Amino acid sequence: MGDIRLMKGNEVIAEAAIRCGCDAYFGYPITPQSEVMETLMARAPWEETGMVVLQAESEVASINMLFGGASAGKKVMTSSSSPGISLMAEGISYMAGAELPGLIVNVQRGGPGLGTIQPSQADYFQATKGGGHGDYRLFVLAPNSVQEMADFVDLGFEKSFKYRNPAMILTDGVIGQMMEKVELTAFKPRWTDLQVEEISGSWAATGKNKNRKQHIMTSLEMVSERQEKNNERFQAKYKQMQEEDVMFEEIQCDDAEYIIVAYGVSSRISAKAVDLLREKGIKAGLFRPITLFPFPNKRINELADKAKGFLSVEMNAGQMVEDVRLSVLGKTKVEHFGRMGGIIATPSEVVEAIESKLIGG
Amino acid sequence: MTAIKVEDIIKPDNLVYKKSSVLTDVPMHYCYGCSHGVVHKLIAEVIEEMNIQEDVVGVAPVGCAVMAYYYLDIDWMQAAHGRAPAVATGYKRVNPKKYVFSYQGDGDLAAIGTAETMHAVNRGENIVMIFINNAIYGMTGGQMAPTSLVGQVTATSPHGRDVDLNGYPLKITELVAQLPGAAYVTRQSVHTPGNVRKTKKAIRKAFENCDKKIGTSFIEVVSTCNSGWKIDPVQSNEWMVENMFPFYPLGDIKDGERDDVDKYLVQKLKK
Numbered sequence A: 001m002g003d004i005r006l007m008k009g010n011e012v013i014a015e016a017a018i019r020c021g022c023d024a025y026f027g028y029p030i031t032p033q034s035e036v037m038e039t040l041m042a043r044a045p046w047e048e049t050g051m052v053v054l055q056a057e058s059e060v061a062s063i064n065m066l067f068g069g070a071s072a073g074k075k076v077m078t079s080s081s082s083p084g085i086s087l088m089a090e091g092i093s094y095m096a097g098a099e100l101p102g103l104i105v106n107v108q109r110g111g112p113g114l115g116t117i118q119p120s121q122a123d124y125f126q127a128t129k130g131g132g133h134g135d136y137r138l139f140v141l142a143p144n145s146v147q148e149m150a151d152f153v154d155l156g157f158e159k160s161f162k163y164r165n166p167a168m169i170l171t172d173g174v175i176g177q178m179m180e181k182v183e184l185t186a187f188k189p190r191w192t193d194l195q196v197e198e199i200s201g202s203w204a205a206t207g208k209n210k211n212r213k214q215h216i217m218t219s220l221e222m223v224s225e226r227q228e229k230n231n232e233r234f235q236a237k238y239k240q241m242q243e244e245d246v247m248f249e250e251i252q253c254d255d256a257e258y259i260i261v262a263y264g265v266s267s268r269i270s271a272k273a274v275d276l277l278r279e280k281g282i283k284a285g286l287f288r289p290i291t292l293f294p295f296p297n298k299r300i301n302e303l304a305d306k307a308k309g310f311l312s313v314e315m316n317a318g319q320m321v322e323d324v325r326l327s328v329l330g331k332t333k334v335e336h337f338g339r340m341g342g343i344i345a346t347p348s349e350v351v352e353a354i355e356s357k358l359i360g361g
Numbered sequence B: 001m002t003a004i005k006v007e008d009i010i011k012p013d014n015l016v017y018k019k020s021s022v023l024t025d026v027p028m029h030y031c032y033g034c035s036h037g038v039v040h041k042l043i044a045e046v047i048e049e050m051n052i053q054e055d056v057v058g059v060a061p062v063g064c065a066v067m068a069y070y071y072l073d074i075d076w077m078q079a080a081h082g083r084a085p086a087v088a089t090g091y092k093r094v095n096p097k098k099y100v101f102s103y104q105g106d107g108d109l110a111a112i113g114t115a116e117t118m119h120a121v122n123r124g125e126n127i128v129m130i131f132i133n134n135a136i137y138g139m140t141g142g143q144m145a146p147t148s149l150v151g152q153v154t155a156t157s158p159h160g161r162d163v164d165l166n167g168y169p170l171k172i173t174e175l176v177a178q179l180p181g182a183a184y185v186t187r188q189s190v191h192t193p194g195n196v197r198k199t200k201k202a203i204r205k206a207f208e209n210c211d212k213k214i215g216t217s218f219i220e221v222v223s224t225c226n227s228g229w230k231i232d233p234v235q236s237n238e239w240m241v242e243n244m245f246p247f248y249p250l251g252d253i254k255d256g257e258r259d260d261v262d263k264y265l266v267q268k269l270k271k
C-alpha cells in the first residue's frame, strides 16, 4: 500500500520534488503557487535529502540559478505563475539554447498584465510555442489532478534529461489550490556525484580534467552555419518528442460524434459535460492532451475522420483551438468555448456550447 | 674558451616567464591594449598556481568577454546579460565544493544585472566576482555605461554624460562593500607591471577566500577600452589614470569576512 494523503496541488509539487531526488528549487513568491516554496521551506529537505531550497530576489534570478544548477548536471526546478514566467522567458530561452535540463512549473493565473490571481489557461501560447525568443520548444505536461501534479514532477525531470531541454508543468490556479487524494511514490535518493558523472558527465560543467575537452554551457554561436546546425539539432529533438512522447487520454471517444478537447481543470469540467450530453442522447467524448507539446496532432486527426465536430474548451480566448484546427486539417468543424478573467466554466455552459456551436451551428 | 650555445641559454632553469597552462592557444579577439586579456591571464595563472583547474567553473557575461571560455581551459557557463551572479549562485549551491567565479563588465554587472549583483553579495555567496569597469559598453560599440564619467563622450552621450539626463556614475563597488555578505572588496588596475602584480594577488586571495566560506570576494579592475574610447592604448592608460582613478580610487575597500550573524538576529516570531 502506498503513502496515501489528502493534499493541495501546490503542496504535492513540493513533496514530489523531494521524493524524486530533486537537487535544488529556486523560486520567488507569487499567487496562486506560493505554497510550493512554503511547503519546501517547512519541510526543510536540506536536512533530509540535501536538496537546496533558495528564495531568489526575482524570477529572473530564479531561472538563472536554474541555469547554473542545471549546468552542474543536476535536477533543478522552479515554480511561478504567469507574470513570473514572463520574467523567466529570456532565461528559459538560454537554457533551451544551451541544451540544459530543468523543470519549470507554471500555475497559471489570468492576464494580461497583473491580471487576476484567479485561475486561467491563458499561457498556452507562451508555454507551447516557445515563450521566449528564438526557435525553441519546451516539453509541456498538463496535469488535471493532484495525483498528476505529483507524478509529473518526476516525469518532467525524466523527459528534460532525456532531451536535455527544459520541461514545463503547465497547470492552473484550480489544480494548484484544490485538495485531492494522492498516492505518493517512495523516496528516490538524489543522484550521487558518481551518478551525476554517469548521467550528465558527457556534457555538464563538472570540472575540466586532462581526459576531456572543456564543457561550455552556452547558447552563443557566432558562425551562422554552425548556429543553423544547432537549430537543426533542436528541431530534431522536438520531432523526436512528437514521435516518442505524446501523451493523451480519451474518454468515450470511440463512438463520439462531438469531441471536446480540453486539458487541466477544463478537462475535469468537460468530463462532466460529456456525461450530461450522453444523458441527453448526444454522443459526446472527451479528448485530453496530457502533453501540450508535443501536441497529439496525429490522434486528433484520426478522430476527425469520424467525428462531426470538435470543441476546444479552454479558459482563454482561444489558443489550443489553433492546434486542434491544425490537427483536424479541415476535415470537420472546430470551435472554441472559453471563459476568461478567472471565471471557471460550468459543465452546463459547455453542454450549451456544444449544442449551439456544433450541433445547431 | 668555449662558445656559448643557444641551448645553454634556453633551458628550464633560466625561464623567467611562461604562458599559463590554463590559457588555451586560441588567439584572443580583444583589441590590442584591452584590459580583458590581461585579467584573463591573471585568473589563468592563479588557477594554475592553486592547482584547481578541475575544480573551478567560470561564468562568462554578455559583453566583450562573452567568449572568455575560448581562452581559459576550464568548464564554463555563459550567462544571460547581467545574470552571471545568479548563475554562479545556482551552480555553487548545488556544487559547494567547486570554485565558482563570475566575470562581468560594467554594463552587465552595474546596469542590467544590478539586482543579481547586490543580492548575490548580500547572501554572501562564497564565490569570486570579477568586475571589469571600462566605463563603457565595449561590445555594442561604445555606448554610455552606468560607470561612464560625467562629461564622458560616448556613442549615446555624444555631448558628454549629462547628470540631469543620465544621473551620476555608479560606484557599485562602494555599494557592494556596504553589504554584510561581502568578505573582500577591492579595486585594482592592470596598467603597469606593479598593478598587474597587485591585481593577481587580489585574485589569488579571492579564490582562497572560497575555501574559508567567509562571504563574497569582489574585485573591480578599472580598465581601458581604447576602441570604445576612440583613443590609442597608450592614451587610454593616461586617460584612465587622469580621469578614472580620481573617481574610482584604487585599493581595498573591505578586507575581512561577512558580518557576524548574531549582530542581526532578532527574536523569532511565534507561529
Ligand SMILES: Cc1ncc(C[n+]2csc(CCOP(=O)(O)OP(=O)(O)O)c2C)c(N)n1
Pocket: B062, B063, B064, B065, B081, B104, B105, B106, B107, B108, B109, B132, B134, B136, B137, B138, B139, B140, B145, B225
Ligand atoms: C538583454 C540584453 N540586452 C542588451 C544586450 C546587448 N548588449 C550586449 S553586450 C552589452 C553591454 C556590454 O557592456 P559591458 O558589460 O560594460 O561589457 P564590455 O563589453 O564593456 O566589456 C549590451 C548592452 C544583450 N545582449 N542582451
Ligand code: SF4
Pocket: B029, B030, B031, B033, B034, B035, B036, B064, B134, B138, B139, B224, B225, B226, B227, B228
Ligand atoms: S571594444 Fe573595448 S572592451 Fe571590447 S575588446 Fe575592444 S578594447 Fe576591449
Ligand SMILES: [Mg+2]
Pocket: B105, B106, B107, B132, B133, B134, B135, B136, B137, B138, B145
Ligand atoms: Mg564595459
